Amino acid sequence: MQPEDFRSDDLFAQIQGLVETVDAERQLRERAEAADRAKSELLAVVSHELRTPMGAVISMSELLLNGPLDTTQRPYAETLQQSAKSLLTVLNDLLDYSKLEAGHFELDRAVFDLHQLVKSAGSEVQARAREKGLKGVVNVGMSCPRFVKGDVTRLRQVLTNLTDNAVKFTSTGSVHLHANAGEAKGRLTLRFDVTDTGIGFSEFQKERLFQPYVQASRTKANEYGGTGLGLSIARRLVELMGGEIGCESALGQGSLFWFTIPTERAETTPFKDAPAAGTLTGHVLAVEDNAVNRMLIGTYLEEFGLTYDIVDRRGDHQAHPQA
Numbered sequence: 001m002q003p004e005d006f007r008s009d010d011l012f013a014q015i016q017g018l019v020e021t022v023d024a025e026r027q028l029r030e031r032a033e034a035a036d037r038a039k040s041e042l043l044a045v046v047s048h049e050l051r052t053p054m055g056a057v058i059s060m061s062e063l064l065l066n067g068p069l070d071t072t073q074r075p076y077a078e079t080l081q082q083s084a085k086s087l088l089t090v091l092n093d094l095l096d097y098s099k100l101e102a103g104h105f106e107l108d109r110a111v112f113d114l115h116q117l118v119k120s121a122g123s124e125v126q127a128r129a130r131e132k133g134l135k136g137v138v139n140v141g142m143s144c145p146r147f148v149k150g151d152v153t154r155l156r157q158v159l160t161n162l163t164d165n166a167v168k169f170t171s172t173g174s175v176h177l178h179a180n181a182g183e184a185k186g187r188l189t190l191r192f193d194v195t196d197t198g199i200g201f202s203e204f205q206k207e208r209l210f211q212p213y214v215q216a217s218r219t220k221a222n223e224y225g226g227t228g229l230g231l232s233i234a235r236r237l238v239e240l241m242g243g244e245i246g247c248e249s250a251l252g253q254g255s256l257f258w259f260t261i262p263t264e265r266a267e268t269t270p271f272k273d274a275p276a277a278g279t280l281t282g283h284v285l286a287v288e289d290n291a292v293n294r295m296l297i298g299t300y301l302e303e304f305g306l307t308y309d310i311v312d313r314r315g316d317h318q319a320h321p322q323a
Contacts, residue, residue, distance in 0.1 A: 041098070042098075046094075048095060051091050051092070053292070054084055055088065056290070056292040058081060058084045058088065061080045061081035063299060064077045093229040093230060096229075096233050097212065097229045097233055100233065105240065107151040107154060107241060108151045108152075108153065109150060109151060110149065110150075110152070111148070111266040111267070112148065112150065112152035113146060113147060114140075114144055114145065114146060114148050115140050115144065115146055117155065117159075118140045118144075119138065119140065120156075121156060121160060121163065121177065122138025122177050124163070125163045125166075125175060125177055126138065128163075129167055129175050132167060133172075134170060134172070135173070136175050136176075136177075137175070137176040137177070139177070139178045139179070140179050141178070141179055141180035144180065144181045144190070145188070145265045145266075146268065147265065147267065147268050148188070148263045148264065148266055149266050150241065150261065151241065154237050154241065155241070157233075157234075158192075158237050158238060158259060159177070159194075161230045161231070162194040163175065163177055163194055165194075165230065165231070165257070166195075166196035166255070166257070169196065169199050170199075171198070171199075173197025173198070173254070174197055175197075176193070176195040176196070177192070178193040178195070179191070179193075180192075180193075187262060188262065188264055189243075189260050189263070190260065190261050190263055191258060191260045192258065192259055192260075194256070194257045195254065195256045196255055198254055199251070199252065200251045200253045200254055200255050201249050201250075201251060201255065206247060209231050210231050210235040211232060238259045238260075241261045241262075243259055243261035243262065245258070245259035245260075246259070280304045280305055280306055282307075283306065283309070284301055285308070285310075285311075286308060286309070286310045287312065288310060289312040294310045
């Protein structure tokens with residue numbers, strides 16, 4: 001190449017163009033990340049604001065159902081409560097997913113009774129199964145230790161998600177919940193299997209099941225409802241707990257959903273029975289800004305035989321004097 005062939009201005013233009021392209025891509029990436037954060041934060045705020053009044057609707061309907069209702073009113077109150085619970089499930093999914101996306105999700109780690117957890121979750125499965133004429137089977141393997149360490153709330157959430165799906169997509173037959181444990185190289189691993197005789201799904205559907213906002217098909221989504229976030233949340237929670245989750249299925253042949261989590265054995269912890277409602281004495285001071293919640297708190301405290309003062313930060317006051 002002759003010296004006169006070298007064009008420094010061309011080289012500078014090429015470098016400048018490359019820098020501008022990289023800078024434009026960086027700005028686009030930053031804008032996309034900012035938009036994702038804003039979306040997650042908006043979902044979290046909206047879901048939280050909606051959960052408070054929805055919780056009040058559920059509690060108020062429960063108070064109605066505990067009172068005297070005629071044969072016309074009771075089905076109305078039951079429908080109100082069930083619809084509110086369904087909506088709250090959707091809101092909880094949106095809130096949990098937004099917190100997971102924003103990285104604001106923290107796990108607890110405490111000693112809990114594994115056998116009690118599985119039996120409790122299993123009782124709920126069996127109750128829901130009976131409502132659909134299904135058989136519910138629950139089994140805690142002999143290898144499962146009684147007490148372990150972990151986040152019992154999130155573990156129950158995953159179990160509930162998987163068992164709810166199993167019951168939802170099964171019209172005849174049974175739903176099984178099985179817990180087992182294995183130990184290798186000093187590491188204890190829990191495994192949970194949820195098996196059903198439901199509609200099943202294809203290999204193509206299996207590849208997409210744990211993605212957010214995805215259900216097996218639009219037809220099934222319309223028929224069975226839901227947000228399509230449950231399995232995605234379950235996957236993220238299991239992974240946060242250091243475990244794995246998967247599924248096996250075929251169309252029309254039922255499904256098996258399983259997950260494993262590492263844990264460790266714990267010292268046995270004595271549990272004390274909680275006192276029954278109506279056996280407590282004393283006076284309670286509570287602070288609550290929401291007027292409906294203040295009413296509910298007062299009602300429940302009265303059921304326990306307690307007197308109370310409830311105030312909010314503005315100074316409003318609700319009292320139940322000593323008897």
